[in-house]
Amino acid sequence: MDQSPLIPKPFRLGPFVVIAAVVGIAAVAFAYTAGWLSPHRLTPKKLVAGLAPPGGPALGHRRNHAKGICFTGTLNANGDGSTLSKAQVFVRGQYPVVGRFNLATADPNAADAMVRVRGLGISITTPDGQEWRSAMIDAPIFPASTPKDFYGLLTASASKDPDAMKEFIAGHPGFLTFLGWAKSAPWTSSYAEERYNSLDSFLFVDQSGAKHPIRWSLIPAAQPVPIAPGDLAKRGPDYLEQEITQRVSASPQRWTLVITVANPGDPTADPNKAWPADRRTINAGTLIVQQIEPERDGPCRDINFDPTVLPSGITTSDDPFPAARSAAYSRSYNSRTAESSYYPRTDAGAKQ
């Protein structure tokens, strides 16, 4: 080098332009990746905001399925699921369960008879330290075919434009199948009489590494007794929680875990499309709900029943929902846990 670093050099602009360009390009690339330059990107934030009622979300509560009650119990696996998945949860044995019965509404104070869809969140842990979480509903299909369509549905149903829903339905006839179920399927007066469905398709991976596209359901042992929504309303706004508490304290409630295996060509990427009724099913065991606890200090309160928390032996499929749900549930969880001062809890931490 001809110059000593100690002797000041004449000022040159070039290097500063290079430095500014490097820093500037890096900053813009970062902003682009973060979505700040793409206001049309469907973000978890937008999707979750779309669920909020006109007055804004109920702070401290789940952004959807906000009304619910905790349960604990076991999954008694019979070993038959092991032909499809190597997960320990299918090996014959008894595994502890934490779960939550819930109503598909953003309002934690909604009256039971006002909410058509009921759900169940479940977390099953096995001795190998792995965990399987799932959030399922009683509808046989989902109202939308893709997360984007679901966002479209939320936007249309919140819209002040009287034609918004008509336009949505015209563009998404699959919604009519859901509407058909919502209008015609009988209501029941108990969480214990509902069948809960994964709707989303996943892949079971067996010992040999082979992948099997499947869906699963929990089928109640209790006989469903139909009730008109008007009669349910007469029993009080929180009847379902009172009923399940009494029912379980009188005797544990059971569901059969049924795995349905897809035939080649069945629509795995679309939870709005049911699979034909004759598909092969496997009974993998029994869910036994042994105890009900209120949500406020219960073991389900601080759990996010993220459907992508899966043991090795189960993976996501080409169904785009689990990814979108995981992103949205995480956003909802972050918000509600940060708002815990608004939540009517009675002690500081959750029981584990």
Add this chain to the structure above:
Amino acid sequence: MTTARTRFTAPQRLLHWLMAICILSMLFIGVGMVSTVTPKYLTLVQIHKPLGIAILVLVLIRLTLRLIYGAPALPAGLPEPIKLAAHLSQVILYALMIAMPIIGWAMLSAAAYPVVLFGGVHLPPILPVNPGLHTLLWHAHYYLAFAFFAVILMHVAAILFHKLVRNDGVFETMAPVLTHDRSE
């Protein structure tokens, strides 16, 4: 702590550049994943966790090497405030490289998520489940990530300044190959 060497040792240089790539990837993966609902979300999350833990392991090795081998002295003619800034920025970068992965891991623990690295391999929780702790750590992970990116940009700007304006040999201390006719 300084050494008479004019360059960082080869393992230190290797770790610096390997980790630079990993950390920049982590920052982009992080902001990318929390802004999408497409299946990319899951792929990015599945990279973010193990890569973050790998960074934690690597930075502990790097810190040990730094304590053993030290660093080449900064150029004698460098003004004192700049020397101080250089030292301070190194301390901050090390602190962030260690803190970010631990905060990520602790944040998932406090939220009752299993910390799955790959397949059946998962880490134990390092905190009890607690919404208050989760919120604190979640905010820390978020704000420190942006601080990290800002400090890296300053670091890069400073190094380019040394190279392009002063050409005082600071870049050469870390250059992967010799770009300057000095010898070890």
